[in-house]
Amino acid sequence: MKGRDRSLIKCILFILSVCCVVSCSHEKRPLVKDATAMDTFLTVSVYDEEISDEQAFAMMDSAIAEIRRVEMMATDYNDTSEVGTVNKHAGHDSIIISSELNSLLETALQYCRSSDGAFDITVEPLVKAWDFLSERPQTPTDEQIQTILRYVGYKKLSIINRTVFLQQPGMGIDLGAIAKGYAVEKALQKLRSGGVHKAIVDLGGNLGVGWRGTKMFDSTVASIYIRHPRKDGQYFGKFKVGNAGISTSGDYQRYFIEDGVRYHHILNPKTGMPVRDLVSATVVSSNATDADALSTLIFVLGRERGMELLRRTNGVEGLLIFQQGDSLAFTGTPKILSSFSRTPTDD
Amino acid sequence: MFRTLTVADKVLSLTLLGVTIAVFWGISSLATPGSFAIVMIGDQLAYKLPLDANKVVTAQGRIGDVTIEVRGGKVGVTRADCPNHVCVRTGWRSRGGEVIVCVPNHVWVKILSNDKPEIKGVTG
Numbered sequence: 048m049k050g051r052d053r054s055l056i057k058c059i060l061f062i063l064s065v066c067c068v069v070s071c072s073h074e075k076r077p078l079v080k081d082a083t084a085m086d087t088f089l090t091v092s093v094y095d096e097e098i099s100d101e102q103a104f105a106m107m108d109s110a111i112a113e114i115r116r117v118e119m120m121a122t123d124y125n126d127t128s129e130v131g132t133v134n135k136h137a138g139h140d141s142i143i144i145s146s147e148l149n150s151l152l153e154t155a156l157q158y159c160r161s162s163d164g165a166f167d168i169t170v171e172p173l174v175k176a177w178d179f180l181s182e183r184p185q186t187p188t189d190e191q192i193q194t195i196l197r198y199v200g201y202k203k204l205s206i207i208n209r210t211v212f213l214q215q216p217g218m219g220i221d222l223g224a225i226a227k228g229y230a231v232e233k234a235l236q237k238l239r240s241g242g243v244h245k246a247i248v249d250l251g252g253n254l255g256v257g258w259r260g261t262k263m264f265d266s267t268v269a270s271i272y273i274r275h276p277r278k279d280g281q282y283f284g285k286f287k288v289g290n291a292g293i294s295t296s297g298d299y300q301r302y303f304i305e306d307g308v309r310y311h312h313i314l315n316p317k318t319g320m321p322v323r324d325l326v327s328a329t330v331v332s333s334n335a336t337d338a339d340a341l342s343t344l345i346f347v348l349g350r351e352r353g354m355e356l357l358r359r360t361n362g363v364e365g366l367l368i369f370q371q372g373d374s375l376a377f378t379g380t381p382k383i384l385s386s387f388s389r390t391p392t393d394d
Numbered sequence: 395m396f397r398t399l400t401v402a403d404k405v406l407s408l409t410l411l412g413v414t415i416a417v418f419w420g421i422s423s424l425a426t427p428g429s430f431a432i433v434m435i436g437d438q439l440a441y442k443l444p445l446d447a448n449k450v451v452t453a454q455g456r457i458g459d460v461t462i463e464v465r466g467g468k469v470g471v472t473r474a475d476c477p478n479h480v481c482v483r484t485g486w487r488s489r490g491g492e493v494i495v496c497v498p499n500h501v502w503v504k505i506l507s508n509d510k511p512e513i514k515g516v517t518g
Contacts, residue, residue: 081493083502182477182478269513270513279486
């Protein structure tokens, strides 16, 4: 056989094997599972090619179950959850809680203390009064808000030896500003422990990217798109991450318009009113729990104090969108800005 | 062991190569989802709606009906028996991977597209 003929055969075999690999791998990854949990949409995507489909699907089920387990612990919509039980007994009984909830509450309380109450997990009565999820949400009266504010304040929540007590009847814990991020983090841990090292967990825009061997910002891994706050179905921009937790708090996620004024769900725990400064705050952190809590906290703090907090917090980056005249503008920390690119829109 | 390849052998080899590549492309494009929206009720597939054909369907959710409409290459929930109508307010979606969900009804709509899959997430 002539060398030229051998080369032709080798070439054909090579092209065939490339075809096979490309078409097979293209079909198989990512493997995706969708579900609903914590009142929102959940997607788990696995990109590892080193593990079998069966193992990947089993681990995705396990991650979804983990998120539902966290929901059952942390939701305040259910009297039988741990948080629901604490709320039901507010002002009357101390409740012994699991070490896991104890640890999550301690993490949340650190944010409450360090922010002097700008982040406050006892806003449950306020959230209930505004009821953004009802059919016709409406603004509570000033008098109602002032009354409700008497039941808000993290200093009236005590935790000693895994025993929680809310000092007044009518008080309540709402972990809505941290629980989704925590659930994402736990799901990523579950995936890692099962040998999945390239995955994305998306719980209603609270994202966890678990990508072994990558840094928080890695241009070779995942593109994170920020939803456009004022343009339905469009993106404001995108940036690249590796191993990271990402969360955005915005005035467009749950809101209603009354007399031409936008009332949104991120409330100032001290005034009881929606915070007016930023349009959205996106935070990237090494873990999703912190990203979730910090996006809410920074939104409440506003542009100047939010940027200050970002600058002095190690390992955390943020991008803040705000209204400037008729259009939207943005600012942020250097690392995220260097990776960020605007999506062309007309604002 | 091998004879020298004749011109006919070479033509045959190249033809086989072409056919094989075409078959792989075919299989690949068949396996890749087209631009359509799937409507799920819980874990059950209720509808598969190509985005290039206007259509209105109703999914019977846990607490009531959810009306899903395809119009002008986009899909949206236009009416829903649910307390907060987050699904309706989500508006119209057209990009692969985007989702509209009616949590109280356990109904969700997800767009699958022909685009080359990008590793991505959406926040906000």
